[in-house]
Structure formats: structure tokens, C-alpha cells
Amino acid sequence: MASMADTAKNEDGAALGRPKADFLPALLVPALALVALPLVFDLPAWITLTVAGLAMGLMIFIMASGLTLVFGLMDVLNFGHGAFISLGAFVGTVILLPLSGWTTADSFWLNMAAVVPAILVAMAVSGAVGYAFERVIITPVYGQHLKQILITMGGLIVAEQLIHVIWGPDQIPLTRPTTFRGAFIFGDVAIEKFRLIAVAIGLLVFVAMYMVLNRTRVGLLIRAGVENGEMVEALGYRIRRLFVGVFVAGSALAGLGGVMWALYQETVTAAMGMQVMVLIFIVIIIGGLGSVGGCFIGAMLVGLVANYTGFLAPKLALGSNILLMVLILLWRPQGLYPVARR
Numbered sequence: 001m002a003s004m005a006d007t008a009k010n011e012d013g014a015a016l017g018r019p020k021a022d023f024l025p026a027l028l029v030p031a032l033a034l035v036a037l038p039l040v041f042d043l044p045a046w047i048t049l050t051v052a053g054l055a056m057g058l059m060i061f062i063m064a065s066g067l068t069l070v071f072g073l074m075d076v077l078n079f080g081h082g083a084f085i086s087l088g089a090f091v092g093t094v095i096l097l098p099l100s101g102w103t104t105a106d107s108f109w110l111n112m113a114a115v116v117p118a119i120l121v122a123m124a125v126s127g128a129v130g131y132a133f134e135r136v137i138i139t140p141v142y143g144q145h146l147k148q149i150l151i152t153m154g155g156l157i158v159a160e161q162l163i164h165v166i167w168g169p170d171q172i173p174l175t176r177p178t179t180f181r182g183a184f185i186f187g188d189v190a191i192e193k194f195r196l197i198a199v200a201i202g203l204l205v206f207v208a209m210y211m212v213l214n215r216t217r218v219g220l221l222i223r224a225g226v227e228n229g230e231m232v233e234a235l236g237y238r239i240r241r242l243f244v245g246v247f248v249a250g251s252a253l254a255g256l257g258g259v260m261w262a263l264y265q266e267t268v269t270a271a272m273g274m275q276v277m278v279l280i281f282i283v284i285i286i287g288g289l290g291s292v293g294g295c296f297i298g299a300m301l302v303g304l305v306a307n308y309t310g311f312l313a314p315k316l317a318l319g320s321n322i323l324l325m326v327l328i329l330l331w332r333p334q335g336l337y338p339v340a341r342r
Helices: 002-016 025-040 043-074 081-103 108-141 145-167 193-215 217-234 239-265 272-287 292-312 314-331
Strands: 183-186 189-192
Touching: 025 043, 025 292, 043 081, 043 189, 043 193, 043 217, 043 239, 043 272, 043 292, 081 108, 081 145, 081 239, 081 272, 108 145, 108 239, 145 272, 183 193, 189 193, 193 217, 193 239, 193 292, 217 239, 239 272, 272 292, 272 314, 292 314
Parallel strands: none
Antiparallel strands: 183 189
């Protein structure tokens, strides 16, 4: 009897205690890089590919992080998220092109004086449009996934056509600022400057989101709402206001990601948001629906796999991330760090 009581006590204590930290998914990123090293068989090329993959992954994370919170908290399948990416790219371009005198100057600070306002305006416009999108399109279809898919996909198509009307159907070239071009050379290793900037911005966004979610009252309510929204409502908090705030923040992050992706590709098109949505949904599914940490790791895995496969077997590059998602889901069907229980 005593042993049974002790066992029950231990089980209750474990249930009430903090969950054990799970570092195994986080080890996948360095493990993947180490596995690729002998396959690439060239240390300088491996370093270049690794940095390029991390930069690509962190740009995808910026675009995907807002959407994973939107689904985790609001249970909304927003296929129109790509519209905010395209909108951010075009708004950023509108700001950058007239400032060509600053972007072509051989001064990092002048270049940043052009890029920072472009990013801030793109985030503001994307956030404002996201607010209208949530109020007009999302609100009537809460809890109805099929209708959400249809109506948000329709919203994405309409947004693309409006971009065609405003900015025209042609691609718009967007040259990177002078000091963002070129590469740092370390012996035989060449690392592009823009990729390092993308890594820095991606890490800054992740740290900021982590601090907000784990060190603030709003973050506590968001995480509680992701896990049990009904309980948060029962405690007297208006979770609908959180819904709107999270949606606006996710749209603004999509605008930031749109500017970064446009500078990465050096072209801007209305369809760029829709094109990157496949990678975004793969990242969200791999990471675990509603998990920012899982989204962060999933994005880096997707970026590394895309770059390694593109170098080793270019014909397999398009399907490599689908295969990655299948393997992850066979191991953990709910994703690396599942939060939302749907």
C-alpha cells in the first residue's frame, strides 16, 4: 500500500511539475550539418552552404512565425498569409527605389537609413491590412476550417490581382544596397554579406518573440490561449483582443519577411507570397502547430536541406523538403514541439 501511495504521489508530482525539457529536436540542426559534411566533402563549400541554408531558413522563419501563432491561438488556416508577404515586398520596394542615392552609396549607415524605413513602413502597412483582413474575412468563419481555406485562398487571389492593378504585372528588379552585396572572404570560404544580415535579423526576431512569449504577461496569455483558450476566457480575459493583436503582429512579420525575401531574390512579383507559402506550411507542420520554437528549428532544417540537396542532387531539390516533412512526421506525428491540440 505504501509503495502504491508513493507511486501515486510521484505520478501526481510529475504531472503537476514542469515538463522535462526536450532538446532532441534542437539537436537535429547540428546533426544534419555534420551528416552533410562528408557528403559535400569540401569544407569551404560546406561552410558556405550551411550559412546560406541558415539564412534562408531564418527568412522563412520570419514569415512563418506569425502564421504558426495565428493557427495555434486562433485555430485559423490562413492561406491568405502570402498576400502580406507580397504586399510587404512591394511597399518596401516603393520606399527603396526613390532612395537609390542612399542604397547605391558605399556606406553601410546610409544603406541602413534606406532599408530600415522600408522595413518599418512595410510592417505597418501589412499589419494594417492584416487587421482589416481579420475583421472582414476571418471573423465570420472562426471554427470552420473548410470555409477558412476557401475564403482565405480567395483573399490571396484577390490581393494578387489588386497588386497587379496597382503596380502592374511585370517583375520589379530590386538591387541590394551596395554594402549588402559581395561576400566576406576567409581563405577559401566565401560568405555573402546579405546572408549574414538575414541571419542576424532572423535571430533578433526569434529572441524578441521568445522574450515576449516567456517574459511578459501578454505572452503568458498568448501561450495559455494556445493551450486552452476556453480556460483563459473563463478567467475573465478577452481572448478575442489577443486574436486581433496576434493576427496583426503575424501580418507585420510577413511584411518584414517579404522585404527580406525580395532583397534575397532581387526581384519582386505579385506571386512571390503564394510561391513561398508551400515552404511556410511545411515549416509549421514540422515544428508543431502553434510552436514558435518548433517553427524556428523547422525553418532552419528546411533551409539546410534545400541548400545541401540543391548542391548534391539538384534534381531532388524540389521534393527534398516534402521528404523531410514525411520523415519528421513518421518520427513525431504531431511535429517537433506540438502545442496546439486540434
